[in-house]
Amino acid sequence: xxxxxxxxxxxxxxxxxxxxxxxxxxxxxxxxxxxxxxxxxxxxxxxxxxxxxxxxxxxxxxxxxxxxxxxxxxxxxxxxxxxxxxxxxxxxxxxxxxxxxxxxxxxxxxxxxxxxxxxxxxxxxxxxxxxxxxxxxxxxxxxxxxxxxxxxxxxxxxxxxxxxxxxxxxxxxxxxxxxxxxxxxxxxxxxxxxxxxxxxxxxxxxxxxxxxxxxxxxxxxxxxxxxxxxxxxxxxxxxxxxxxxxxxxxxxxxxxxxxxxxxxxxxxxxxxxxxxxxxxxxxxxxxxxxxxxxxxxxxxxxxxxxxxxxxxxxxxxxxxxxxxxxxx
Amino acid sequence: xxxxxxxxxxxxxxxxxxxxxxxxxxxxxxxxxxxxxxxxxxxxxxxxxxxxxxxxxxxxxxxxxxxxxxxxxxxxxxxxxxxxxxxxxxxxxxxxxxxxxxxxxxxxxxxxxxxxxxxxxxxxxxxxxxxxxxxxxxxxxxxxxxxxxxxxxxxxxxxxxxxxxxxxxxxxxxxxxxxxxxxxxxxxxxxxxxxxxxxxxxxxxxxxxxxxxxxxxxxxxxxxxxxxxxxxxxxxxxxxxxxxxxxxxxxxxxxxxxxxxxxxxxxxxxxxxxxxxxxxxxxxxxxxxxxxxxxxxxxxxxxxxxxxxxxxxxxxxxxxxxxxxxxxxxxxxxxxxxxxxxxxxxxxx
Numbered sequence: 001x002x003x004x005x006x007x008x009x010x011x012x013x014x015x016x017x018x019x020x021x022x023x024x025x026x027x028x029x030x031x032x033x034x035x036x037x038x039x040x041x042x043x044x045x046x047x048x049x050x051x052x053x054x055x056x057x058x059x060x061x062x063x064x065x066x067x068x069x070x071x072x073x074x075x076x077x078x079x080x081x082x083x084x085x086x087x088x089x090x091x092x093x094x095x096x097x098x099x100x101x102x103x104x105x106x107x108x109x110x111x112x113x114x115x116x117x118x119x120x121x122x123x124x125x126x127x128x129x130x131x132x133x134x135x136x137x138x139x140x141x142x143x144x145x146x147x148x149x150x151x152x153x154x155x156x157x158x159x160x161x162x163x164x165x166x167x168x169x170x171x172x173x174x175x176x177x178x179x180x181x182x183x184x185x186x187x188x189x190x191x192x193x194x195x196x197x198x199x200x201x202x203x204x205x206x207x208x209x210x211x212x213x214x215x216x217x218x219x220x221x222x223x224x225x226x227x228x229x230x231x232x233x234x235x236x237x238x239x240x241x242x243x244x245x246x247x248x249x250x251x252x253x254x255x256x257x258x259x260x261x262x263x264x265x266x267x268x269x270x271x272x273x274x275x276x277x278x279x280x281x282x283x284x285x286x287x288x289x290x291x292x293x294x295x296x297x298x299x300x301x302x303x304x305x306x307x308x309x310x311x312x313x314x315x316x317x318x319x320x321x322x323x324x325x326x327x328x
Numbered sequence: 329x330x331x332x333x334x335x336x337x338x339x340x341x342x343x344x345x346x347x348x349x350x351x352x353x354x355x356x357x358x359x360x361x362x363x364x365x366x367x368x369x370x371x372x373x374x375x376x377x378x379x380x381x382x383x384x385x386x387x388x389x390x391x392x393x394x395x396x397x398x399x400x401x402x403x404x405x406x407x408x409x410x411x412x413x414x415x416x417x418x419x420x421x422x423x424x425x426x427x428x429x430x431x432x433x434x435x436x437x438x439x440x441x442x443x444x445x446x447x448x449x450x451x452x453x454x455x456x457x458x459x460x461x462x463x464x465x466x467x468x469x470x471x472x473x474x475x476x477x478x479x480x481x482x483x484x485x486x487x488x489x490x491x492x493x494x495x496x497x498x499x500x501x502x503x504x505x506x507x508x509x510x511x512x513x514x515x516x517x518x519x520x521x522x523x524x525x526x527x528x529x530x531x532x533x534x535x536x537x538x539x540x541x542x543x544x545x546x547x548x549x550x551x552x553x554x555x556x557x558x559x560x561x562x563x564x565x566x567x568x569x570x571x572x573x574x575x576x577x578x579x580x581x582x583x584x585x586x587x588x589x590x591x592x593x594x595x596x597x598x599x600x601x602x603x604x605x606x607x608x609x610x611x612x613x614x615x616x617x618x619x620x621x622x623x624x625x626x627x628x629x630x631x632x633x634x635x636x637x638x639x640x641x642x643x644x645x646x647x648x649x650x651x652x653x654x655x656x657x658x659x660x661x662x663x664x665x666x667x668x669x670x671x672x673x674x675x676x677x
Contacts, residue, residue: 081430081431082494083494083498084431141430142670149607152603152606152607152662155658156603156655156657156658159526159527163524163655168516171513171516174509174512174513178509178513302510307506309503309506313499313500314503320492320496320499321480324483324485
């Protein structure tokens, strides 16, 4: 595991350096080092670009990617479904509906409300799914099915707004929904880091429980696990983590789905190793996506949420293809 | 991952479903209901016609304005709804059987994403052509995407597993959807042209489109009905299927072929509607148990019924001929599905 973590950390460091240096104004390496090591001696505008614009943006991408990857890992373990991702708890559907309502139906509302509205939408949706699937206990299958049902109801409302809203508002909403970290600032980064620190540590501490719950309910219960309590807690954790990520950056899809699969192929299924590796992979993925999205077709910008799929999908496809002769 | 195989969801916890006789009676009743709703749907619209007029337009067409409206607007719309609804629901049932995953739907094979991508590319590159052309772009995109997913999920000596198929599908669908969104974000004109199609709508279908797709849907439905025993076996998982003498590889490939024909045609006719293919098979499973010999015919009728009902309700209550059926369908089917899932799914009470 150590070489893999080391390799991921090196990749992250390289990505950070590239994120700080590249953009509309390219900062040479020596100035970049100077701006970080000795800010007092650096040029004012370099300092501004590196520390106020690019650094928070890179950190926000890292945090969002880590959060989504960990939430996806938890969801896949608890739902026992390889297709599970935070969206299965209705988080994406709820956030999308709330955002659509705010942008298309209430065009006068302040954009500053967007994160709060989307977090509220995500939380309300997850709570509704859990409440509806509780009948003296829960089961993964029931949560999945209720999630499908409620998400498609919310999706119908979103589609309605898409189909009949003012086209300019719809396009604005689509850009937000596509997920982007373009409006990152230090306040956002600090808030998200503070918010995520507790849940992420808790998730890692619960790694052994996640190893157990991956078996079926009866086995886990036979080994002394309180399955319903664990399911409730992990769903709460998942909502807190990915709801915050969605509120900060919109719907960055795909990371929550594939980062755990990539990590599983690197270090195997034990969660104490899987979780940190998935987090680093997710962080690197979103960071790389944001970097590519804002440099490749500059001055136009592609939202990071789209680029994650555009680079993540071929990579996972390559892994699948490379292992095609390995049985099961 | 044992308790997630969807067959377990309708296992012992369910009250023993009615016997085969009861199921047959229910199937006939569903047929009659579908016929009634279809007849009712043709008479409704901006102008109401008595049903005798509809019969007249079909059997004794006299070229009058009313007959023209019925023959060139109402009937194609109804037939498109029947074909697309039935096709998508059966395709969904088969995908769920093959992958054993309750989250699976035809969209998982990249069908919706491929069709949407092809249509958006066509509109963005060549301008908004006629609907007749969209049908073929959508069909071709869906088939190409599904073929890629199948190749990626089944290549190699091990012949692939349901898990790999599912992952390959998620990968390709995510990739194509992102490309489509990237195009739409920068191209407002195309967004405006396709957003109604994306929502799933039956308005403006022509008899030529229906006639072009119908053969595919009929072949697909016939193939699904003929191989329903094998699909049931497949749904028990690779190990059991192999141990009762089935070749999972052959039948998985064949099933994916059926799904492409059915769902590709349906998406070409009605746009990428997600709900039918995902939810109707679950509803059928709740009602008749885990046996695909019954799930497939019930899904076909149920999907057709739901889509026609949704389209008619949209026209009736929202007064708009182009109200997307995809939305009304979720509004009608969603609560029903939630009720079923709450009371009939899952191991414990």
